[in-house]
Amino acid sequence: MIKIQVDMALCQHYGQCVFEAPNVFHLNDDDKLEYLAEADDSERDNVEAAVDVCPMQAIRIVE
Amino acid sequence: MSAPVVIVGAAMGGLRTAEALRRAGYAGALTVIGDEVHAPYNRPPLSKDVLSTVVSHEAVAFPARAATADVDWMLGTRVTSVDLDAHTIVTDDGTVLPWRALVIATGLRPRRLQLPPIAGRHSVRTLDDAMALRGELVPGARVVLAGSGFIGCEVAATARKLGCEVTVVSPSVEPIVRPLGRLLATELRRRHEAHGVSFRLGRTIAQLDGGNRLDEVVLDDGEILPADVLVEAIGSDCNTGWLASTDLDLRDGVLADPAMRAISIDGRVRDDVYVVGDIARFPNLMFDDVPRRVEHWNIPTDTGKRAGSVLGAWLADDGTYAEVAAQRFTPMPAFWSNQFxxxxxxxxxxxxxxxxxxxxxxxxxxxxxxxxxxxxxxxxxxxxxxxxxxxxxxxxxxxxxxx
The missing domain is CATH 3.30.390.30 (FAD/NAD-linked reductase, C-terminal dimerisation domain)
Structure with a gap:
């Protein structure tokens, strides 16, 4: 499993991560980010890509 | 041992290229050279949140990844010239370095007003720029923005939030009108004005007055704006000076194909020279086959990953290069802005x-x-x-x- 952290003080809910890792990140109907704090190892590459595309650099994979 | 892959430019595009090269299996020597002393960091906050709080490298640095732990970072070093036949570069202290493949990621620098130097003039591109500006944005400071693009409007909003008196001067008919069109531009100006930002549109800055430091900005129609701080956000120029002696196509940035390989003026595609980030003029087949430079935040990441993947395949010499280079590359341009x-x-x-x-x-x-x-x-x-x-x-x- 990988552990994912989003700094919600930084997050601006742009939703770029949703495109890279749709199984982990989601924008709800109120335009707010929802995400899984843990995901299968198979999601690692997608979450790494989500880390890269976050304009606020708010996403971390906790090793 | 073969010469290293050398990436010139140590911002986001250089970093993502280095990471992608490692991901593509390249395990050889890798050197990243940057003229700033700082390790790669995220620039957008410099005109927004970070400028309104504490500006530090820590606040904006990209996290280092294990895959690039053995990269040789030459920071605070400027590359002054390159020889594409001899496969060498020369740095500002006269050192000649060989390379096996070269990545051009030197980006842009802010254009400045052609006016005499005086204390109080600023631009916002680098972390050092933002640090220098931050101390001057004190409550009551009279701030003039030259330029009404995204960065000008973001800095205007941030300065206003910090309690400064803010005036935006621009030759445009509306702020941000070129990238957004009239409809949204007019609305954004309305919102800025509602927050107390003044605009002088259709105007340019003719003169800067003051003794030891800036005191007045004089416009082309003679109006005098009292000013403690002038922030110049009038666009950018490509850092291609170090490539001047090459045969690369430098007509606007550096021309590249959809595999991000540099193209010479006679149309020849180089297998060993790549172009990454907002300096790259490349076709995006999502729209058409016209090569364009795109100054959006996602482009250094997308083009860096692409260049790293293609160059990785070329270096691997395992028969996959032609196939990787031919893959469709259509990055979605994306940008963001916060203003009030x-x-x-x-x-x-x-x-x-x-x-x-x-x-x-x-x-x-x-x-x-x-x-x-x-x-x-x-x-x-x-x-x-x-x-x-x-x-x-x-x-x-x-x-x-x-x-």
Missing amino acids: EVSLQAYGLPGLADPDGIRILAGDIAAEVIVGYFRGERLVAVVGLGLKAALLPYREQIAAGVG
Whole structure:
């Protein structure tokens, strides 16, 4: 499993991560980010890509 | 041992290229050279949040990844010239370095007003720029912005939030009008004015007056604006000076093919020279085959990953190079902006829209809205103020090339 952290003080809910890792990140109907704090190892590459595309650099994979 | 792969430019594009090269299996020597002393960091906050709080490298640095732990970072070093035949570069202390493959990622520098130097003049591109400006944005400071593009308007909003008196001077008819079109530009100006930002549109700055430091900005119509601080955000120029003696196509940035390989003036594609980031002029087949430079935040990451993957295949020499280089590469241009309560988000290339091809797709221009940009029947861009989740399906439409 990988552990994912989003700094919600930084997050601006742009939703770029949703495109890279749709199984982990989601924008709800109120335009707010929802995400899984843990995901299968198979999601690692997608979450790494989500880390890269976050304009606020708010996403971390906790090793 | 073979010469290293050398990446010239140690910002986001250089970093993502280095990471992608390692991901593609290249385990050899890798050198990244940057003229700033700072390890790669994220620039957008420098005109926004970070400028209104504590400006530090720690606040904006990209996290280091294990895969690039053995990269040789030559920071605070400028490359002055390159010899593409001899496969060497020369740095500002006269050192000659060999390379096996070269990545051009030197980006842009802010254009400056052609006026005499005086204390109080600023630009915002680097962390050091932002640190120097931060100390001057004190409550009551009289701040003049030269330029009404995204960075000018973001700095204006940030300075206003910090309690400064803010005036934006620009030759344009509206702020941000070139990238966004008249409809949204007029609305954004209205919102800035509601927060107390003044505009002098259709005007340029003719003269700067003061003794030891700036005291007045004089406009071309003779108006005098009292000013403690002048922030120049009038666009950028490509850092191609070090490439001047090469035969690369430098007509606007550096020309590259969709595999991000540099192209010489006679049309020859180089297997060993790559171009990454907003300095790269390349075709995006999502729209057409016209090579363009794109100064959006996602481009250094997307082109860096692409260049790293293609160059990795070339270096591996395992028969996959032609196939990797031929893969379709159509990165979705994307950008964001925060100005006061406005959270703006855009996909695609609004500049491609027909003059009469801009219309509201959803919402209310005075509140939250989605504006579409059409070339013929085709949606080429979409810009949202708020309505983030509702914007996402339009992104797919742009990518799919449908109206």
